[in-house]
Amino acid sequence: MTAALAQLAAQRGKRVLACDIDATGGLAAMFEAGPSGFEPTQVARSISVMSMDTEASLREYLKIQLRIPLAGRIGPLAKVFDFVATAAPGVREILTVGKLCWEVSEGHFDLVVVDAPASGHVVSQLGAPQAMNDLVKVGQIRTQTDWMLDILSDPGQTGVVAVTTPEEMPVSETLELAARIADETTAQLAAVVVNRVLPELFSTPEEAVFERLREPELSSTISDAVGGDVGPVLEAARLAVTMRRSRAVHLRVLQERLDPRVPVLLVPYIFTRVGGLRSTRQVASSLADELGL
């Protein structure tokens, strides 16, 4: 979804930076590019990809903000960093958010799309500057978190897009995420995208016909006509209809419980391909349809 959003924005003339927080390299693969690093690399027209690396972020921060020459003076940086990050909760999160906010404020890109980790973590990340502010009263960190908060709190600059599927757990996690974003962070939920929505097979009158076709007499007429047992084919359609219907319940729950001001965008299940640029394009075009672009 991150890749599709980036693709969509780029098609509309924006310079986009897409950031992979997990550094699994999956994001670059959605554009058929090799693994990305901390330095943004261009993978398509107007699209650059980077992978978050909190240690590199710390290096950059020390260099730019404090003008501290590297390594030497502060000993084995990696070890120290690892330790401080483990000791002081939120350090990793703040470095992640800090780097992203920095890219936003530098203005090399019109849009920074971030592929955030699982929903619990993203709240810690978005809430990190505020949590830091509560813990740290003075010092350089404090001045740093203030400008980050400005960016994150401005709905014109920052929006959270929650991506879910029409299943019970993902929907309840999304509702929980929406509540936690409101309670624990200063950021705003911009939209919820429901991915892999199964197509509606039949209209109601069609369904009545379908039920008749499943009766043994009509089924065998069809089987005779096509020269093979139609049973599995009808059974598969019935399975698709029931799956769609049980998912529709969850979708309704989502739409009912979510703040009505948050748009819910539906992206259909794509049967043919599951990765790579081809599916990025397909998802981007369904998103465009949903947004009326």
Next chain:
Amino acid sequence: MTTRSDAHGGSLDRLLASKEIAVTCGPGGVGKTTVAAAVAAMAACHHGGRVLVLTVDPAKRLADALGLQGIGNTEHRIPDELFREAGVTPRGELWAAMLDTQASWDALIERHAPDRRTKEQILANPLYRNLAGRFVQSHDYIAVERLFEIHATGDYDLIVVDTPPSRHALDFLDAPKRMAEFFSSRLLRWLIVPYRSRLVNFASRPFYQVADRVLGTQFLADIAEFFILFQSMHTGFVERADGVVRLLSDRRTTFLVVSTLESSPLGEAELFAGELVKRHLHLGAVVLNRTLPDYLRDPQAGAVARALGERAEEIAGRLPTDPALTVPLLREVAESFINFGLVARREAEQRDELAPTPDVLASAPAFENDVSNLAGLLSLGETIWG
């Protein structure tokens, strides 16, 4: 409906007959929690004894159906009545407990703190509350720590543990070791030196200088206070973490990797299975959840679907139903079969390519409705048990 395949003739039934601890792990969103509960329910039914499922975050309706809502850290017996309603008489008892991270941490502090004052100081420290509540790895650590504690009571014949959703599944395996290393760290001692001894000239150390500029003196002092307090519990913590590591690699412990056959969760699951093998941990089974039924891959049915779509008008002509509805309907049915058939073939291919191969490879079908009660758990369990 049911798809089942045993790689080497092993089964979950046999595997769990010989194990005391089964840890379900794998990527998020694949039904890990449900599989853990299903496996535990099956063991209680068929093996008997006392079986506990230590779960993290079950779907709300399932938790409600089992009466788990709000039971927190305490172990809770699933009433036999629920089994009877599901139409079975269990041989043993099924127990469940939910993992409450904060409460478990507090209990841990209580156990290891040398005295009441230290305990209260730690519990009140703002850093501690942050650490226990928000610090991501603390969930991973506390899950194994609880397992260790419950196993040590000797109250259960089998404990099935559901692992917390984690950014990297490996965090769970590394958590105890990292926790032990953390509290033994030389850097930790280094960091708190200036607060312990006034002899060190603060300004002379570049590290402190940087730390001070970045974090602020007060915050550094808070960290130091916290760790000085924690130091008093150091030995207990490290011993405990070592015990947890030993327990995970014990012969009586096995790991069940749960995944769906979609490419991205499956890739993660494979990576995880590989790591288990590398660490000499027991990869007992891979459970593939929500697999599509086999008939979708049947080439004959595929040919029927194609014919149905191509000759929809002719076939509708032979039927007594309204052709205006029947023709598009037949086309939809054919299209749907071909679409799902494609997904089913892709998934089958991915299952065949799966590496490394575990002793048990079990598949559970995609159920039409969500598993939301004990009967649902047991029918899921039936498909993977034998």
